Amino acid sequence: MASPGVRVLLLLVLVSSAHGDASGINRTRGNRTLTPEEEEDSQQHHNNTKAFPVLSFNFEHVRKPFEISLWILLALLMKLGFHLIPRVSHIVPESCLLIVVGLLVGGVIKALDSDASDTNSSVPVLNTKLFFLYLLPPIILDAGYFLPIRHFTENLGTILMFAVVGTLWNAFFIGGMMYGVCQIEAAQLGDVDLLSCLLFGSIISAVDPVAVLAVFEEIHINELLYILVFGESLLNDAVTVVLYHLFEEFSHAGTVTITDAFLGVICFFVVSLGGVMIGLIYGIVGAFTSRFTLHSRVIEPLFVFLYSYMAYLSAEVFHLSGIMSLIACGVAMRPYVEANISHKSYTTIKYFMKMWSSVSETLIFIFLGVSTVAGPHVWNWTFVIFTVILCLVSRVLGVVGLTFIINKFRIVKLTKKDQFIVAYGGLRGAIAFSLGFLLTDTHMKTMFLTAIITVIFFTVFVQGMTIRPLVELLAVKKKKETKRSINEEIHTQFLDHLLTGIEDVCGHYGHHHWKDKLNRFNKTYVKKCLISGERSTEPQLISFYNKMELRQAMMLVESGSLAVLPSLTSMQNIQPRDTVKQRVIPSISKRREEEIRKMLRSNLQKTRQRLRSYSRHDLMMDPFEEDLSEVKFRKQRVEMGRRVRLTETHLNVHNSLSFKGMVSQMGYSMPLQGGERKENKQMKALKMWGFIMFIFS
């Protein structure tokens, strides 16, 4: 088993050789000119026919895709490699490791390129277009589509306060203080004016969603803190966009007037609300489209991705907040799309999104490392150190101050522990870097970039690595791992109705009142338009229950081993019982057992053989799966559950039951269900199998 180190080395060699080939343009050019020479040669040597080049080398042809694929492959192999070193991956978050890899790769490339001319360096840098158009959207879409809506809306006020007011405070504080620092004679920073400082402050002030996601996902913190920090990182995009453009315009113009400031405030509202509006429009259109995809299930996931991406791009056209547009699109689309699409498409969407966002994240961190090595750097001790210190200080002050105000309005106050985690979780990341990259080329730009990179490294490495032990130390509540039970769901809905009722009695239009109104509007008008078929009138409780049962039934079908039947037994044993119930297992002769096993095996095998071949254009459902279409499945599950319970009650009686008795019991209950459903062999086999599992468990 080759150690990861050797593997890394091999990879690096491979990459460098690819780059060596790429940068060796001479060779390929030489190749192209070789063929006429070859012709001549061959004509000289072979009088009749010119030699057909059996093997030729033409790299330019596939250069671009080849490089891209190689980079992605490298990123993914790195990711794989980390998990083989368990000790390291526990201490160091993945993002740090990836940056280190990026540094190494960048170093290697630079070393290889050092013989080539400096102006033609082929080190790929995280250029802004690549980042904002290709790498960032998948991560944001993944975050927005799977955003926990309930927690988000319950804390929306707090999140907005942190995002808007907190970011503004950060930007102005850092900008102002840096200007003060620049006035110090000894720093030789006299040429940095106030507007540039404010611009720098606005770039560095925003908490970065990519970095937050990367770090917070590994520490499994409780949902409140997660949604506070993460929500803030998403929503502060609007503020960042506005401030950035504002200060950039001003630094070109030179002077600021009151009307400009006022326009800036208006611009903020336009940017954020406009972005959300665009996202909502695309989301609704996407949901509407998904209503008609009944006959072309294969392309359903694409609609989700494309509509979301279009929302992002459309927002970027108007310089509105693309991130907020993407989030709004995902949030708006999700409930309706999920009611419309098939289960397979749902799985596809989930996994593709996770895959793309994972790849993007990895690539971002690696490129960050590479760009650090590549870019020109201007290191100014005072500037950098003060930036880092001021970032920390302003973050802490901002969080503490805002929490003091916010706690007056919250029912559940934020404790000191929470505040600490929120302040400590304010990581900066690649967005700051890309925004810095967008600046016009001046001497200050490189200095800013160096400072930005230092801050990013500091937050990701130091804060990222220490946050996990700190969370353990402070005993911060972790995320509850168990899935939501039907009990909880009913209870939550019950309480919702109760509190809405009480609020109505008091005549108070509070949180519950508006939520109830929105739900009612949703149910009566929106769902009817956007959801096809019978699902449009399905109450939420039922769809939740069905999803849960579907999940369990899938587990039941997929679990092939005799030993475990998790769902059925868990249904009995959700609360551990003290008294062990005496279960009498009927004795079956060995011969009979074998018979049963053979029968089941042959039936199940036949099932697999009946799979038809499929064409690329439609997923034809094989007969096994046709029976498993959702509506029928539900009915089957219900009656299967009932049958199991029936047999359970019989088994728990202290009599010995013959096997035949049980089968007849099973046979007995069959006519109970509606006679319309045809029972074919496969379903019988499946049920018997499940039944036998139950006995043998």
Next chain:
Amino acid sequence: MVVKNCLLLCPVFVSAVSHSQITRLYSRFTSLDKGENGTLSREDFQRIPELAINPLGDRIINAFFPEGEDQVNFRGFMRTLAHFRPIEDNEKNKNPPTSEPLNSRTNKLLFAFRLYDLDRDDKISRDELLQVLRMMVGVNISDEQLGSIADRTIQEADTNGDNSISFSEFIKADDQRHERTWKHRLDTHIVTYVTAGVTNAGSTGTR
């Protein structure tokens, strides 16, 4: 004047609800009271339109009326509403309560429990659960399916095997939810932000 009398006669309220809040809720009370006789009847409650479409509307209304009575005065009105005031941290330390305050978590949950448990036998039977489910879910769902949901719910919550949910099991279910949502969902801002409610109550007295 009525308010001051209330404050004098019912010191328990002083600990649960503050003076200004009482005034505001009194305005709401009078706006609901069409007969102007100082008490509310069930019809007065039913006149609130949102309550009519609330699945639990009837039960909430019933919760205001003590056993067997048809009228509720302001004291009873406040008593029920006082359950929903958020638990203040400073309150806990100020004066050690002699009896459990009305808005403690247990009392809140008891209130909710009584909404399920109509026959007051301190247990939520399968039938009672089915009734509540039927109210929340509407008419389109078959009895079978509702039955299986009810069975599943009882199975999950029931620890002592009596096929019904007792109050302690109910509290445990709320514990789960409480852990997940980290807050006392049974609090609302009503008693804190009733200023908005007052203006609405005044203008919408003729709703």
